[in-house]
Amino acid sequence: MRYAFADRVRHLQSSAVRDILKIVGKGDVISFAGGLPDDEMFPMKGIEEAFSRTFQSGKKSLQYAETEGYRPLREAIIERMARKGIKSYSADEMLLTTGSQQAIDLFSRIMLSPDDIVLTEDPTYLAALQVFKSYEAKVIAVDSDDDGMLPDDLEQKLKQYKPKCVYVVPTFSNPAGRVWSLERRKTLIDLVHKHNVVVFEDDPYGELQFLENETYTPLAALDDGTHVLYTSTFSKTAVPALRTGWIVGPYQVIRMMSQAKQANDLHSNSLAQQALYQLCRHFDLDGHIDHLIEVYKGRMEIMVKCLEEANVPGLKFVKPKGGMFLWLEVDESLDMAKLLPDAVSRGVAFVPGEPFYAGKPKKNTMRLNFTHATPEKIEKGITLLGELLKEVMAKQAVK
Amino acid sequence: MRYAFADRVRHLQSSAVRDILKIVGKGDVISFAGGLPDDEMFPMKGIEEAFSRTFQSGKKSLQYAETEGYRPLREAIIERMARKGIKSYSADEMLLTTGSQQAIDLFSRIMLSPDDIVLTEDPTYLAALQVFKSYEAKVIAVDSDDDGMLPDDLEQKLKQYKPKCVYVVPTFSNPAGRVWSLERRKTLIDLVHKHNVVVFEDDPYGELQFLENETYTPLAALDDGTHVLYTSTFSKTAVPALRTGWIVGPYQVIRMMSQAKQANDLHSNSLAQQALYQLCRHFDLDGHIDHLIEVYKGRMEIMVKCLEEANVPGLKFVKPKGGMFLWLEVDESLDMAKLLPDAVSRGVAFVPGEPFYAGKPKKNTMRLNFTHATPEKIEKGITLLGELLKEVMAKQAVK
Structure with missing residues (x-):
């Protein structure tokens, strides 16, 4: 049977990105994609x-x-x-x-x-x-x-x-x-x-x-x-x-x-x-939030340090003053949505920046979450990401 | 400031009935209005x-x-x-x-x-x-x-x-x-x-x-x-x-x-x-449901008995085979929405039937819930309701 949906559902499309990230959730990939807090921090x-x-x-x-x-x-x-x-x-x-x-x-x-x-x-x-x-x-x-x-x-x-x-x-x-x-x-x-x-x-x-x-x-x-x-x-x-x-x-x-x-x-x-x-x-919710801030700020700083050490040409970001995300801009030649499958196959995931744009998207952007992964995983994941970006740029330079 | 709501909220009107029943929830009125199960039955x-x-x-x-x-x-x-x-x-x-x-x-x-x-x-x-x-x-x-x-x-x-x-x-x-x-x-x-x-x-x-x-x-x-x-x-x-x-x-x-x-x-x-x-x-959810059925069926039967004993001319209903509600039809001359404030002031509440109709409403109808009130309250509430209905009909007969 053909189901006659309302006009408004034309806008309710599941994205390719979402489908890839759904798979990520189930595997061993280090994910900076979700907007997740760290389970271990929950005040059980x-x-x-x-x-x-x-x-x-x-x-x-x-x-x-x-x-x-x-x-x-x-x-x-x-x-x-x-x-x-x-x-x-x-x-x-x-x-x-x-x-x-x-x-x-x-x-x-x-x-x-x-x-x-x-x-x-x-x-x-x-x-x-x-x-x-x-x-x-x-x-x-x-x-x-x-x-x-x-x-x-x-x-x-x-x-x-x-x-x-x-x-x-x-x-x-x-x-x-x-x-x-x-x-x-x-x-x-x-x-x-x-x-x-x-x-x-x-x-x-x-x-x-x-x-x-x-x-x-x-x-x-x-x-x-x-x-x-x-x-x-x-x-x-x-x-x-x-x-x-x-x-x-x-x-x-x-x-x-x-x-x-x-x-x-x-x-x-x-x-x-x-x-x-x-x-x-x-419960001391404010004390708990202070503890969250301490841990998340530490992870953000590790991510920032690793990104700086990765030494990827053209990479830009502003160090976050709070929250859960770091926004990266890379060389204009790169389309992060296209690179996502490659990144996932190497063991690291992110959300490409494109779907966050209301106007003309900058495809050379991505969002990284720094609150969910452990410091060790942040180091490993950013290293993998940096290697991928440098390799792709090196290949492009050869062409 | 005048807020420019969307066209679709023209249909989102709070009803007078809802407003009355909101007050009921806070007082000593015996309410057959809500669609509530009995708290005492909850498997805490x-x-x-x-x-x-x-x-x-x-x-x-x-x-x-x-x-x-x-x-x-x-x-x-x-x-x-x-x-x-x-x-x-x-x-x-x-x-x-x-x-x-x-x-x-x-x-x-x-x-x-x-x-x-x-x-x-x-x-x-x-x-x-x-x-x-x-x-x-x-x-x-x-x-x-x-x-x-x-x-x-x-x-x-x-x-x-x-x-x-x-x-x-x-x-x-x-x-x-x-x-x-x-x-x-x-x-x-x-x-x-x-x-x-x-x-x-x-x-x-x-x-x-x-x-x-x-x-x-x-x-x-x-x-x-x-x-x-x-x-x-x-x-x-x-x-x-x-x-x-x-x-x-x-x-x-x-x-x-x-x-x-x-x-x-x-x-x-x-x-x-x-x-x-x-x-x-x-947990024995089926056993629990059996117990619910026993209690709720008992209350329904008390409500039915009280309604029969109230002896209100023109009152009609079908004995429920399950669920939580009994639907009453009274003499055609009565508008239950108009009688609701009177009923509430006497200490009993119901939902008038009118808003349940998609087509032309029968105003001489109401919905009674039999699962929330205790047997004592059902007896007292139905007595109050029966008296109200008989009094109003008697007054109308005089006119």
């Missing part, structure tokens, strides 16, 4: 205790629950966010979601009609691009440098395209590892107020900050609660399997998202929400 | 042990996981379904979802373009209607009697409307508590094959069967795996808070849904999936 004991406390609270903990999510956890998150300067929201202006991915999806579902425009950085989070496209919206890239979107280009595109929203990952962006300057953040807020557009601030990595003395103020802390939707998650700071993220924003938008969530799944796993509440209250 | 010890076993399996249990869901649980569900005669599917043709609600939503997302047609029973599951409308599809009701859809009307509407799918709850339907006859099930399968349309079989209640000697064959057991999507859930048999449902169907459709799920939330809570797998393997 804290999580077990948190569940145990939740079960002790009684059988009601296993019943259907509110679409908006477990209120005490929402309140605990409001407290945590206040310490980062985000103070414009109450628990009524928050929705707990199945990871921050669902926050991106629900927001898009209530906001984007076909042919609506979303402005993004370039490159930007691949799976956000997929969501926008799945609602048949159009994505327009704003020119950026290492400090964030360029104000002139942003304003010109706000005027020209009248977008529905601006999607940004201003702190330790995925994939580029960028951090926006405070000035650019303020300019963005000014411009969206001027042009009456909302910003969707995706901040899954903000807590993984490597430089103690710097401050990266979230956009949500610079706004008055009217123009910014802010999402984050416990996936990188606690554990991914509980799939618990959140979003705060203007009440009207959150309420509409809540109605969409009711249609989508009634509510997310509420046992996990209750356990995470117990974790916030009875 | 089994669930705790299942989580404990999962934690013992190691830290990998807390990592990101496959979009399709934990494979051993999918395999365990395949085994359970085979005992009900559903044998056309492998674990590759299954997706684990956040409750069966997400299965309805993802199916609709990949299948329904604006103005596409879905055929349904009438009345039918309210939240499915909301999903179809949220994708701007049109819902057409097929004429039905107590045995299911009427074949002539079904075939006529398959021809006339060329629908994208037929949505049915053939066993202990929500809200009407109907059970389709085997003959009507077979006819439906024949007709959808003839007209090349898929059936979406929603079966959350099938395991809560009160009459031992009857057999209700799922549509999925009558099909060859090409025309039926079948969804069910652990929410009614184990616990709702884990939000774990599943869907099986043709590989092409499941694969497309899996891609949509990746955009929607990457994957559902995988710790819950692993715990439910342990529950299936190490």
